[in-house]
Amino acid sequence: MTSGIGWLMLGALLGSLLMTGLMSAGRFLGLSRMSLPFVLGTMFTPNRDRAVPLGLAMHIGSAMVVSLLYFAVFRLMGGAPWWMGGLLGLGHGVATYLLFLPSLPGLHPRMASERDGPEPTRVLEPPGPLGLNYGKRTPLIGILAHVVFGVVVAVFCGQGMK
Amino acid sequence: MTQPPISDYAIVGDCHSAALVSREGAIDWLCWPRFDAGSWFARILDWERGGALRIRPVGDFETERRYLPGSNVLRTTFHAEGGCVELDDMMTVAAYEEAHATLRSDRELLRIARCTEGEVELAIDVTPRPDYARARPKLERRGALGVFCTHGADAMVLRVHPGTLGIDEDGGRVHGRWTLRAGETAQLGATFAREEPAIVPALGEAAQRRAAQTERWWRSWSSQCRYAGRYQDAVKRSMLALRLMQYAPTGGLVAAPTTSLPERVGGERNWDYRYCWLRDAALTVQSLLGLGYEDEASSFIHWMLHTTRLTWPEIHTLYDLHGHRDTPEAELPHLAGYRGSRPVRIGNGASDQLQLDSYGELVCAATAYWMGQEDDPSRETWRQLRKVGEWVCAHWCDRDEGIWEIRAERQPHTYSVVMCWAALDGLLRLADRFDLRCPRERFRETRARIREAVETHGWSEAEQSYQATFEEDRADASLLLLGRFGYADPHSARMRGTVARVRRDLERDGLVWRYPPSTDDGVAGHEAAFGVCSFWLVGALARQGELGEARRCFERLLEVANDVGLYAEEMRAEDGAPRGNFPQALTHLGLVDAALELERCERAVPRDGAEAVA
Numbered sequence: 159m160t161s162g163i164g165w166l167m168l169g170a171l172l173g174s175l176l177m178t179g180l181m182s183a184g185r186f187l188g189l190s191r192m193s194l195p196f197v198l199g200t201m202f203t204p205n206r207d208r209a210v211p212l213g214l215a216m217h218i219g220s221a222m223v224v225s226l227l228y229f230a231v232f233r234l235m236g237g238a239p240w241w242m243g244g245l246l247g248l249g250h251g252v253a254t255y256l257l258f259l260p261s262l263p264g265l266h267p268r269m270a271s272e273r274d275g276p277e278p279t280r281v282l283e284p285p286g287p288l289g290l291n292y293g294k295r296t297p298l299i300g301i302l303a304h305v306v307f308g309v310v311v312a313v314f315c316g317q318g319m320k
Numbered sequence: 321m322t323q324p325p326i327s328d329y330a331i332v333g334d335c336h337s338a339a340l341v342s343r344e345g346a347i348d349w350l351c352w353p354r355f356d357a358g359s360w361f362a363r364i365l366d367w368e369r370g371g372a373l374r375i376r377p378v379g380d381f382e383t384e385r386r387y388l389p390g391s392n393v394l395r396t397t398f399h400a401e402g403g404c405v406e407l408d409d410m411m412t413v414a415a416y417e418e419a420h421a422t423l424r425s426d427r428e429l430l431r432i433a434r435c436t437e438g439e440v441e442l443a444i445d446v447t448p449r450p451d452y453a454r455a456r457p458k459l460e461r462r463g464a465l466g467v468f469c470t471h472g473a474d475a476m477v478l479r480v481h482p483g484t485l486g487i488d489e490d491g492g493r494v495h496g497r498w499t500l501r502a503g504e505t506a507q508l509g510a511t512f513a514r515e516e517p518a519i520v521p522a523l524g525e526a527a528q529r530r531a532a533q534t535e536r537w538w539r540s541w542s543s544q545c546r547y548a549g550r551y552q553d554a555v556k557r558s559m560l561a562l563r564l565m566q567y568a569p570t571g572g573l574v575a576a577p578t579t580s581l582p583e584r585v586g587g588e589r590n591w592d593y594r595y596c597w598l599r600d601a602a603l604t605v606q607s608l609l610g611l612g613y614e615d616e617a618s619s620f621i622h623w624m625l626h627t628t629r630l631t632w633p634e635i636h637t638l639y640d641l642h643g644h645r646d647t648p649e650a651e652l653p654h655l656a657g658y659r660g661s662r663p664v665r666i667g668n669g670a671s672d673q674l675q676l677d678s679y680g681e682l683v684c685a686a687t688a689y690w691m692g693q694e695d696d697p698s699r700e701t702w703r704q705l706r707k708v709g710e711w712v713c714a715h716w717c718d719r720d721e722g723i724w725e726i727r728a729e730r731q732p733h734t735y736s737v738v739m740c741w742a743a744l745d746g747l748l749r750l751a752d753r754f755d756l757r758c759p760r761e762r763f764r765e766t767r768a769r770i771r772e773a774v775e776t777h778g779w780s781e782a783e784q785s786y787q788a789t790f791e792e793d794r795a796d797a798s799l800l801l802l803g804r805f806g807y808a809d810p811h812s813a814r815m816r817g818t819v820a821r822v823r824r825d826l827e828r829d830g831l832v833w834r835y836p837p838s839t840d841d842g843v844a845g846h847e848a849a850f851g852v853c854s855f856w857l858v859g860a861l862a863r864q865g866e867l868g869e870a871r872r873c874f875e876r877l878l879e880v881a882n883d884v885g886l887y888a889e890e891m892r893a894e895d896g897a898p899r900g901n902f903p904q905a906l907t908h909l910g911l912v913d914a915a916l917e918l919e920r921c922e923r924a925v926p927r928d929g930a931e932a933v934a
C-alpha cells in the first residue's frame with residue numbers, strides 16, 4: 159500500500175508537470191491563453207511575479223489530491239490499465255472545463271464578470287464556458303492534457319500495484 | 321488626407337513598449353508587448369492598412385500639446401468648434417509596491433479626455449491590425465468587459481467609460497462617440513495580454529488613480545536629474561525620452577522605437593532601429609552618470625556585459641532587447657511605407673557587420689562607470705574586459721564597416737582605429753586604478769602603435785585634418801569625437817584643423833552630415849543632416865573653448881526639435897524637419913552629452929586664447 163501511494167504520488171507529480179507543460183505549449187504555440195497556474199495563483203495574490211509559482215504549486219498539489227480518487231477507482235477495478243487512466247483523465251478534464259471554469263467568477267476574488275464589468279479589485283478576464291474566452295482551442299488542449307495526466311498516473315499506479 | 325510629417329508625433333511609453341501619438345489624437349504606431357514585437361497599429365507605415373487608435377473631435381479643430389511637467393504623459397488640447405477638450409495619453413506605470421498591490425495588466429494605454437470649455441463631440445475609431453497589419457484580429461463584444469481583439473495567443477481589450485464601443489459589420493473596426501460638456505471626463509483603456517488571461521482594469525476613479533500614479537512615477541524619476549545648467553527643459557525631456565526607451569527587464573536601450581521611418585521620403589534608407597547598438601554605450605553611460613542616474617547606468621552596464629558574454633571576446637554591432645544577436649532583416653512588401661518610402665524593413669542586417677569602434681565604446685562605458693565606483697569590477701568582469709583588450713591588440717588593423725555601418729567595401733576607418741586606442745587606454749587606466757592584472761606592456765605597445773598609425777595614415781597633410789579612413793581623404797563627423805575620448809587634445813592644431821574641416825565640408829547652419837554626399841555608402845540616395853553629429857560639433861567647439869559658438873550651435877539645434885522637444889535620427893537641411901526613425905536615442909544622448917560638455921567647459925578655467933565664459 160505504502161509503495162503504491164509512493165508510485166501514485168510520483169505519477170501525479172510527473173503527470174501534472176506534463177499536463178502543465180502541454181498547456182504551456184498550447185500558449186506558446188498561440189492556441190490558447192489559458193494559464194491555470196496564473197488563474198489559481200491570482201486567487202491568493204495580486205503580485206503577478208508570485209502568482210505563477212504559487213499557482214503552479216497549487217495545481218500540482220491539487221493534481222496529487224485528485225490522483226487519490228484515481229487510485230481509489232483503480233483499486234476498485236483491481237488494476238490500472240493506461241486506457242482507464244485516460245478515461246478518468248477525460249472525465250477529470252471535462253468536469254474541470256465544463257463545471258469548474260465557468261463557476262470561477264463566483265469563487266475567484268480577482269475575476270471580473272461579463273455582466274458587471276471590472277471593478278478596482280476584480281479585473282481578471284473570466285474563462286467563459288469551457289474556457290473558450292481564452293481561445294477556441296482551449297478546451298481541446300486542456301482536456302487532452304488531462305487525458306495525458308490520467309495515462310501517466312495509471313502507468314505509475316500500475317507499477318505500484320504489481 | 322496627406323500623411324502628417326514625422327514632427328507631428330509625440331511618444332508615450334512604459335519602458336517596455338511605446339506608442340506614437342499624432343497631433344490629431346491618433347495612435348499610429350504601437351508594438352505590444354515590447355518595443356521590437358509586431359505592431360498592432362502601424363498607420364505611420366501604411367496610411368490605409370496599418371491600423372490606428374483615434375480619438376478626435378467631430379468637425380474642424382486645431383491642436384496644441386505638451387508633456388505634463390517632468391513626465392511622459394502627453395496632453396493634447398483640441399480647440400474644436402463647440403469648445404475645448406484636453407486629451408491625456410499615457411502608458412501606465414507605477415512604483416513596485418503600487419504595481420503589485422493590485423492585479424495589473426502587463427501593458428495599458430490610457431487616454432483620458434476632459435472637456436474644459438463648451439461642448440465637444442469626440443469620435444473614437446480603432447482599427448487593430450496585429451503582426452504589422454498582416455493579420456485581422458477577431459473582434460468580439462464581451463458585455464461590460466469591453467471589446468476583445470484576439471489574434472492567436474494575444475489579446476487587446478478596449479474599454480471606454482462612459483458608454484460602450486461598437487463593432488462595424490465587417491468586423492474590422494471598433495467605434496464609439498462621446499459628447500462631453502465642460503467639466504466632464506471620459507476614458508479609453510487599451511490593455512494587452514499574451515499567453516495569459518487578460519487583465520481588464522477598471523476605469524472611472526480607478527483609472528484616474530493609475531493616471532496619477534503614472535505621472536507621479538515619472539516626476540519622481542525626473543526630479544533626480546542633477547543637471548542644473550541653462551538647458552534644463554531640453555535635457556530633462558531628452559532624459560525622459562531615453563528612460564522611456566530603456567527596456568526595464570534588461571536595461572538595454574533601443575536606438576528608436578520605430579522601424580522604417582525614412583531618411584529621405586520616397587527613398588530606400590529605411591531601417592529597423594528597435595534594437596540596442598553598442599555604439600551608443602559610452603554616451604549612454606556617461607550621460608546617465610553625468611545626470612545622476614547611477615541605477616540606470618548600472619543596469620545598462622550589466623545588460624551590456626551580460627549580452628556580450630555569449631560572443632566574448634568578439635562583440636556584435638547590435639543586439640535585441642534580451643541580448644540575442646539573431647536579428648535577421650526582412651522586408652514587408654504589403655506595407656506602403658511612410659509616404660510611400662519602401663521597403664519597410666524589420667530586423668537589421670547590420671548585426672553581421674564588423675565595427676571596431678564598438679570595442680572602444682564598450683570599454684569606455686565600463687571605464688566611465690567603474691572609475692566613479694569604490695569597488696573594482698568583479699574578477700569575471702575584469703577577465704571579460706581584459707580579453708577585449710587582447711582581441712583589440714590582435715585586430716585593430718582589420719578593415720571594418722565603421723561607425724556608420726557603410727554597406728560597401730570594408731576600410732580602415734580612422735575613428736574605428738582611434739576607438740581601439742581608447743579601449744586599451746581605458747583598460748590601462750582601470751588596471752592602474754584598481755591594481756588589476758593585465759598584459760600592461762602589450763597594451764601599452766599596441767596603444768603606441770595605434771597612435772603612430774593614426775597620426776601617419778589617418779592624417780591629411782593637404783587638408784590639415786584627420787581623415788575618414790587611412791585610404792580616403794575626406795571629412796567625417798565621427799572625428800569630432802577624437803577629443804571626447806581622450807585621444808587628442810581638443811586645443812591641438814590637429815583637432816582644430818579637423819573641426820574646421822568638418823564645419824567647412826559637412827556643416828550647414830549648425831546641422832552636420834556624417835560624411836560628404838559623394839561618399840559611396842552602398843545605399844541609393846542621399847541622407848539628411850545627422851542629429852547626433854550636430855551635437856558632437858557643439859561638444860567639440862566647447863572643448864576647444866569656443867563657448868559662444870558652441871552655444872549658438874546648440875540653441876540652433878534646440879530650434880529644430882519638434883513642438884514637444886523630440887528629435888529623429890536626421891534633420892532635413894532646408895528646415896531641420898525630422899527624418900528617419902523617431903525619436904532617436906542617439907540624438908537625445910548627443911543633446912545631453914553636449915549640454916553636459918557645455919556646462920563642464922563653462923565651469924573650467926578658460927585657457928589662454930580661449931573665449932571667456934559669457
